[in-house]
Amino acid sequence: MISDLVVVRTLAVVGVLLTLSVALYLGHGLRSLRYERRKAMQLARARVVVQTVAHQGEISEQEFRILHSLPRNLQIRLLGEFLRNLAGASRQRVQVLAERVGLNAFAERRCRSRFWWRRLEGARILTLCEAGEALMVELFRDPSPLVRTQAAEWAATHPSLRVIHHLLGLLQDPQGLCRFTVQDSLLRIGRPAAEPLRHYLETHTGPDAESALAVAAGSVVPSFLGPALTLSRDPDPSVRTRAAALLGALGGQQAADRLGALLADPDPRPRAAAARAMGALGNWRSAPRVAELLRDPAWIVRREAGLALRALGNPGMVLLRRSLRDPDRFAADMARQVMDIPQMNQRAGVSV
Amino acid sequence: MRWTDAVTQGLVWVEVGVIAYFLLVNSFYAVLLVSAAKELVRHTRQIRGERRWRVLDSKVAPSVSMLAPAYNEAATIAESVRGLLSLYYPNLEVVVINDGSRDKTLDVLTREFDLAPINPVYQRRIETRPVRALYRSRIHPNLVVATKENGGKADALNVGLDLATGDLVCAMDADTLIEPEALQRMVRPFLQGNEVLAAGGTIRVANGSVVRGGRVVRVRAPLRPIPGIQVIEYLRAFLFGRLGWNRFGGNLIISGAFGLFRRSAVIDVGGYAHDTVGEDMELVLRLRRRGYETGGPHRVDFIPDPVAWTEAPESLRVLGRQRDRWHRGLADVLWRHRRVAFNPRYGTMGMLAFPYFVLVELLAPVIELLGLFALGTAFLIGALDLRFAALFFLVAYGIGLWLSVATLVMEELTFRRYDRMRDRLILLLWALFENIGFRQLTAWWRLRGLLKFIRGRTDWGAMERRGFHRAGATTTSAQNIHARQQSSRTAPEAGR
Structure with a gap:
C-alpha cells in the first residue's frame, strides 16, 4: 500500500527541513554572539564620544570617525539613548551630532520609501531628532495609520499653527491609536492649541467633536465655554456627556445652569456626568435637584448623585440623611452607602 | 478470511x-x-524604535485594574503585590482578592500596606460569594484588598471585576511575574480601536532562570527535562500557535495567568463562569460569541512581546494532573459552546x-x-x-x-x-x-x-509548586506558592 519511495521521500523532506532549521538556529546564535561581542566594544567607544559631545560640545575628527564608522542601527540606538534622556543644550548638541553623522538625511530617505515600515522608522528617527518639519507634515496624510500616529507624536514638540491644524484634522482618524496620540499631543502642546481647538469645537458636532472635547476637558480654557454649551445640546449622548464634563471643569453660572438642565437628560450618561460635575463645582444650589437623581433608574446616575451630594457638604448631607427614609428603597440604599464611606477616603482624596 | x-x-x-x-x-x-x-x-516592524513613554504619562491613557486572586499566600503575597505596584503604568489599580484564605494572608497585607477599611459605592453586577470586607492601603491608595468567602479563582475574579474601576482589567495568577513594561505593550491593541475585547501576552517558563526582586533578571534554559520540555511547549503554543491564529481571527484562549480585558464587556457577559475548570477559555468564547451575536466587537488579539513568567510543574505527577485538568476544561468549554461549530454566524x-x-x-x-x-x-x-x-x-x-x-x-x-x-x-x-x-x-x-x-x-x-527560589539561582518574591489549588491554563494548545 505504501511504497518505499514514499517513506524515503518523506524522510528526506523532514530531514532537510530539520537540518536547515537547526543550522539556521545555531548559525544565527553563533553569529549574533560574535556580533554582540564586537558591537559591545564599538558601542562603548562611541558612547564616550557622544558623552563628550553632550558635556563639552567639541570632538576631534578622529573621535567623530568612531561614531561615523558605527553601523547605522547602532548609531540610531546610541544617539536615541542619549536624545531620550537629555534636555537643553546637551540635547541640542547631540541633535547636531546626529545630523552631522547623517542620521537626519537617512531618516528623510526612509520617510520617502514606498514601504510603510521604512517610513515609520524614518519618522521615528526624525521625532527623536526633532527634525524634518517639511517632511513630517506630509506624513500626516500617510496611508499607514502607524506613520500618521508617529507624525502626531512628533507634532507635540512642534506646536506651530500649521502643525496644530494638521493635528486637529487627525482627531477624526479611523485608527484609535492615531486619535489617542493626537489627543495626547494636543494636551502636551497646551495653550498654543487652545484657539484652534476652540474653533474646531465650534465647527464640529457629533462624534467628530467627541475626541476634541476630551482634550478640551484636559486643558481648561475659558473660551471653551461657548462650544461646550452648544455641544451639550448635541443629539449624540456621548458628546453631551463629554460636554458636561467640560462644563464641570470650566465652572461659572452659565455652566452650572446648563448642567442643571443636563440633570434631566433622557440618557443616563449625561445625567451622571452632570451630577458629578455639580459635585465637583460645589454648586450647593443644585443639591435638591441632584438629590432627586437618587431615585434615578440608572445605578450610575444614583451613584454619581450620591457622591455629588456628599461632595456638596452640609446641604448635600442634609438631603442624603433625608433620603435614608425615602420610600424608594434604591434611593435610600444609595444614600446609606454614600454616608457609610469613611472619612479617610475623603481626606486622602481617594476616589471611591 | x-x-x-x-x-x-x-x-x-x-x-x-x-x-x-x-x-x-x-x-x-x-x-x-x-x-x-x-x-x-x-x-x-511596528514596535522597533517605539517610545512607550507616551502611554506612561498620558492623561488620556486607559486605566488598568490588576486583579490578583490570592488563596493561602501569606508567605509571598507582600512581594507579589509590591511587584504589581511597581509595574510601569500610569493609571494602575491593584485589586487583591483574598479568597477566604485560612492562613495570615490578610494580616500580612494589612501590616505591609497599612490597610484601612473602606465602603466604596460599587455595583454588584456579578453574583459572587459574600464579600466580608474591603480595604484600601494608606501607603498605596491604588491598592484595594477584598476579603471574601472561599469560592475559587473564577469567583474571586468576579469580585475583582465588580470592584475594579479601570477601563481594562488584567486577570492574573498571584504568582505570575509580569515584566515591568508588559502592560504598556499590552494596551496597544485597545488603543488601536474599540473592536478589541481582550488581549493576551506571552507566558514563559521561569524555571531555571534567575529571579530577583520579583523580576526575571537572567533568562536560562532549565536543566531539568520536565520544565525544559515545557519551555519548548510554551514557546510553540504562544509564538506560533496563538500568534498564527491572530491573522485568521481565531484566538479562543487568553491565558488566565496574564490577560487584559475590556471590563465593561466582561461584566456585560456576566464575568467568569464558576462551574468549569476552563474558565479563561470559556470567558473568551462567551465574549466572542456575544460579539458575533450582537454585531458588536469580537476581536481577541495575541501580542507576543508583553511577557509574564510562570513556574512550570517539575514533577510528572503534578504535570499530569495539570494537563488532565486543562484537557477536561477544553472538552467542557467546547461542549458548552458546541453550537458555534461550523456555524457561519460566528465567522x-x-x-x-x-x-x-x-x-x-x-x-x-x-x-x-x-x-x-x-x-x-x-x-x-x-x-x-x-x-x-x-x-x-x-x-x-x-x-x-x-x-x-x-x-x-x-x-x-x-x-x-x-x-x-x-x-x-x-x-x-x-x-x-x-x-x-x-x-x-x-x-x-x-x-x-x-x-x-x-x-x-x-x-x-x-x-x-516548588517555588522560584529552587528553580533559579536567587529569588525574593512572588514565588513559593505551595499547594495552590488553582493555576491557570497557560499553554493549552501545544500546537503539534
Missing part, C-alpha cells in the same frame, strides 16, 4: 487514517507557522477556529494513542509493516520536531531571550526529547482528562 487477516486489514486502515490525520494537521500547523512568522515580522471562529480546537486540540491525543496502539498490536501479532511505522513516526513526530525547532528559530530571530549558546543547545535537546516519551505521556494525560470529562469529573486537583 482468518481473524488475524481481518485484524491486520483493520489495523492497516487505522494506520492510514492516523497518518492522513497527522498529514492534515501538520499541514495546517505549517500554515499557522507561516502566519505567525508574518505576524511576528509585522509586529517587530472564522465558527468555521475554522472552533472545528480546529475540536478536531485537533481535543481529539489529537485520541488519534495519536490510537495510532500507537495500532502499531503495538500489529507488532504483537506479527503484522507490523515497517513502512507504515516509519511513515507514522515521520509524519507524527518528525514534523512535530521540525515545528518545535522552527519555533526556536522564530524565537532566535526575534526576541532572543535565551542568549547563551549553551541555552540554545539545551533547548534544542529538549525539543528532541519532547517527541520521545514526553509527548506520548502528555497524550495519555489528555486522554485521561477527556475520559474524566465524559464521566463528569469537575475537580481541580492540587497544583504544587
Whole structure:
C-alpha cells in the first residue's frame, strides 16, 4: 500500500527541513554572539564620544570617525539613548551630532520609501531628532495609520499653527491609536492649541467633536465655554456627556445652569456626568435637584448623585440623611452607602 | 478470511487514517507557522524604535485594574503585590482578592500596606460569594484588598471585576511575574480601536532562570527535562500557535495567568463562569460569541512581546494532573459552546477556529494513542509493516520536531531571550526529547482528562509548586506558592 519511495521521500523532506532549521538556529546564535561581542566594544567607544559631545560640545575628527564608522542601527540606538534622556543644550548638541553623522538625511530617505515600515522608522528617527518639519507634515496624510500616529507624536514638540491644524484634522482618524496620540499631543502642546481647538469645537458636532472635547476637558480654557454649551445640546449622548464634563471643569453660572438642565437628560450618561460635575463645582444650589437623581433608574446616575451630594457638604448631607427614609428603597440604599464611606477616603482624596 | 487477516486489514486502515490525520494537521500547523512568522515580522516592524513613554504619562491613557486572586499566600503575597505596584503604568489599580484564605494572608497585607477599611459605592453586577470586607492601603491608595468567602479563582475574579474601576482589567495568577513594561505593550491593541475585547501576552517558563526582586533578571534554559520540555511547549503554543491564529481571527484562549480585558464587556457577559475548570477559555468564547451575536466587537488579539513568567510543574505527577485538568476544561468549554461549530454566524471562529480546537486540540491525543496502539498490536501479532511505522513516526513526530525547532528559530530571530549558546543547545535537546516519551505521556494525560470529562469529573486537583527560589539561582518574591489549588491554563494548545 505504501511504497518505499514514499517513506524515503518523506524522510528526506523532514530531514532537510530539520537540518536547515537547526543550522539556521545555531548559525544565527553563533553569529549574533560574535556580533554582540564586537558591537559591545564599538558601542562603548562611541558612547564616550557622544558623552563628550553632550558635556563639552567639541570632538576631534578622529573621535567623530568612531561614531561615523558605527553601523547605522547602532548609531540610531546610541544617539536615541542619549536624545531620550537629555534636555537643553546637551540635547541640542547631540541633535547636531546626529545630523552631522547623517542620521537626519537617512531618516528623510526612509520617510520617502514606498514601504510603510521604512517610513515609520524614518519618522521615528526624525521625532527623536526633532527634525524634518517639511517632511513630517506630509506624513500626516500617510496611508499607514502607524506613520500618521508617529507624525502626531512628533507634532507635540512642534506646536506651530500649521502643525496644530494638521493635528486637529487627525482627531477624526479611523485608527484609535492615531486619535489617542493626537489627543495626547494636543494636551502636551497646551495653550498654543487652545484657539484652534476652540474653533474646531465650534465647527464640529457629533462624534467628530467627541475626541476634541476630551482634550478640551484636559486643558481648561475659558473660551471653551461657548462650544461646550452648544455641544451639550448635541443629539449624540456621548458628546453631551463629554460636554458636561467640560462644563464641570470650566465652572461659572452659565455652566452650572446648563448642567442643571443636563440633570434631566433622557440618557443616563449625561445625567451622571452632570451630577458629578455639580459635585465637583460645589454648586450647593443644585443639591435638591441632584438629590432627586437618587431615585434615578440608572445605578450610575444614583451613584454619581450620591457622591455629588456628599461632595456638596452640609446641604448635600442634609438631603442624603433625608433620603435614608425615602420610600424608594434604591434611593435610600444609595444614600446609606454614600454616608457609610469613611472619612479617610475623603481626606486622602481617594476616589471611591 | 482468518481473524488475524481481518485484524491486520483493520489495523492497516487505522494506520492510514492516523497518518492522513497527522498529514492534515501538520499541514495546517505549517500554515499557522507561516502566519505567525508574518505576524511576528509585522509586529517587530511596528514596535522597533517605539517610545512607550507616551502611554506612561498620558492623561488620556486607559486605566488598568490588576486583579490578583490570592488563596493561602501569606508567605509571598507582600512581594507579589509590591511587584504589581511597581509595574510601569500610569493609571494602575491593584485589586487583591483574598479568597477566604485560612492562613495570615490578610494580616500580612494589612501590616505591609497599612490597610484601612473602606465602603466604596460599587455595583454588584456579578453574583459572587459574600464579600466580608474591603480595604484600601494608606501607603498605596491604588491598592484595594477584598476579603471574601472561599469560592475559587473564577469567583474571586468576579469580585475583582465588580470592584475594579479601570477601563481594562488584567486577570492574573498571584504568582505570575509580569515584566515591568508588559502592560504598556499590552494596551496597544485597545488603543488601536474599540473592536478589541481582550488581549493576551506571552507566558514563559521561569524555571531555571534567575529571579530577583520579583523580576526575571537572567533568562536560562532549565536543566531539568520536565520544565525544559515545557519551555519548548510554551514557546510553540504562544509564538506560533496563538500568534498564527491572530491573522485568521481565531484566538479562543487568553491565558488566565496574564490577560487584559475590556471590563465593561466582561461584566456585560456576566464575568467568569464558576462551574468549569476552563474558565479563561470559556470567558473568551462567551465574549466572542456575544460579539458575533450582537454585531458588536469580537476581536481577541495575541501580542507576543508583553511577557509574564510562570513556574512550570517539575514533577510528572503534578504535570499530569495539570494537563488532565486543562484537557477536561477544553472538552467542557467546547461542549458548552458546541453550537458555534461550523456555524457561519460566528465567522472564522465558527468555521475554522472552533472545528480546529475540536478536531485537533481535543481529539489529537485520541488519534495519536490510537495510532500507537495500532502499531503495538500489529507488532504483537506479527503484522507490523515497517513502512507504515516509519511513515507514522515521520509524519507524527518528525514534523512535530521540525515545528518545535522552527519555533526556536522564530524565537532566535526575534526576541532572543535565551542568549547563551549553551541555552540554545539545551533547548534544542529538549525539543528532541519532547517527541520521545514526553509527548506520548502528555497524550495519555489528555486522554485521561477527556475520559474524566465524559464521566463528569469537575475537580481541580492540587497544583504544587516548588517555588522560584529552587528553580533559579536567587529569588525574593512572588514565588513559593505551595499547594495552590488553582493555576491557570497557560499553554493549552501545544500546537503539534
